[in-house]
Amino acid sequence: MNNILREIFDTDRLHEVWQSLTRNRRRTLLTAFGVFWGVFMLVMMLSIGNGIKGNIIGAIGQIPSNMTLVFTQRTSIPYAGFRKGRYWDIKAEDMQEIQAKVPEIETISPIVWGASENIVNGDKSGSYQIRGVSGEYTKTFPVNVTAGRFINDMDVAECRKVVVLGQKIVDEIFYGKVPLGKYVRIGGISYQVIGVSVQKTDNFNLGSREDETITMPYTLVQRLYNMGTNLGILMIRAKEDVPIASIEGQVGSILKSRHMISPDDTVALDFMNLDQILQVFKALGLGISLLIWIVGLGTLLSGAVGVSNIVMITVKERTNEIGVRRAIGARPSSIVSQIMCESLIITVAAGISGLVAGVGFMAMLGDNFKLGAGESAMTLINPMLDFSTAVSALVVIILIGLAAGLLPARRALRIKAIDAIREE
């Protein structure tokens, strides 16, 4: 082994290999291109995969991890004289009760969804989703307020007719000029604009996109749609170090007892916390990575088969030469290392070129390249190969180079001096 290694890194050996590789330049280049392309694609896909993961993790990173959402659904078990399949709603009083009885809650706030309403400004108009929240909303879910302010507790308490407009509404209906403090007509009613909100995360929304949402005090939404004290969903954030699951348990039993829902009903009340979401995304990320490696390695493997094939042909073409070398004193190890070296050099040179080209190409696209177009475009966050992946890719390339040389080397070894000389 030592001997073979020494022979591989011998400059004379490299000279020999160079001579034989450059003898058929076009063929060598074409063969190398197979490996180059495989590595290039692998790097591209891994980088894009990283970008997508960066995007998702960036989005989730913005949201406090000890948060849960409470949804209502139809009951699934008959209980206390009620049939199953009953509709029910969380009430404002429930929220107060929960707040009073569960001290581990840091903040609790509702999201009350209204309809889509038409907003008019001169000859411009458009229809956007109405959302009612309290001042606590931003403590649970991140919102960027770029002008003015967000809804506060006074707005809620006094049921003020104030709205926060999404950035896209400002752009499309108000020509990008923020109508701060002005009155706008929405669904035939005048509201004062108090702020503009922008999406903080790219692809993680609750219900509607922040940029395209009209936000109001939730009490106002209840009144607009005759909801009484109904709340849509609850957002709960636990205090530091309190496991969200224990809060979910307490909130669940309070709501069930207040609404005559069987304690065994697992359908009527639904919680969704970030842990669950995170797990889904993690599984997704793992799936993406796995798929990329499988496809990438597959591409690379076909390149390696190409190399193996070409080196095999070279060996066949050089039967006579290898025989002569054996006759004049080449040891078997010398022949093997020459063939392995040829395969290794093609593969590694092409592989490193592919690696560099792939990384260079992704660097050219930049840190925030948008994948896709328009609304659904996804910004790739830092779409780069991390160092450890690059190293493992390099190791894979070297292994593939050696593997590709194995069969041709075995074939070369079977050539005896006498066979070659007989071929005359």
Added chain:
Amino acid sequence: MIRLENIHKTYTGGTSLHVLKGINLNIEDGEFLSIMGASGSGKSTLLNILGLLDNYDEGAYYLDDVLIKNLSEIQAADYRNKLIGFVFQSFNLINYKNALENVALPLYYQGIGRRQRNQIALEYLDKMGMKDWATHLPSEMSGGQKQRVAIARALATKPRVILADEPTGALDSKTSVEVMNILQRVNREDGITVIMVTHAPEMAAFTDRTIHIKDGIIDSENDNNKF
């Protein structure tokens, strides 16, 4: 130098072919020997066995008083490299290497450094009158020139024995005589044992002794110096 005792060789595969049926031969150090025989007589097989390119089934082969039997590939390669130089009918130069590189190749397998290797190679090319062709590829040379380069390659490692398999088989008569003169000179001046397979009596006449092989045994031999 070389002693063969009752060498047998059978090729198996399909129908088995008993090629050598008991060869007994002594070759003195510094002798110039030719082996003659019809095609299929076993003369090339004998040369291959002498050159450690092929194994024999029975008997004993002593090269430089060492019994050559069941050698590993590595041992055979090393013996070939150190003791034996080959000259082939079809020259067998490596076509993408120039004359100098071809001659230097066996020295490369001895682990000699490039500078020294090229120096030795150039020296032998000069000896063969091919110094000016050092940087030429085999495709740019005539048959006689190629054979001279091949002889230079065979000599570069200072072997004890040169084995030549029909060295003039691909050459015209004038060039053949030139090559034979070179081999004679190598034999006489450097004292290297030369063993040549040929089917041309006029080439065999250049050698000291000729053995005739027929049906796998030595049929007759004659001392050429008597005439």
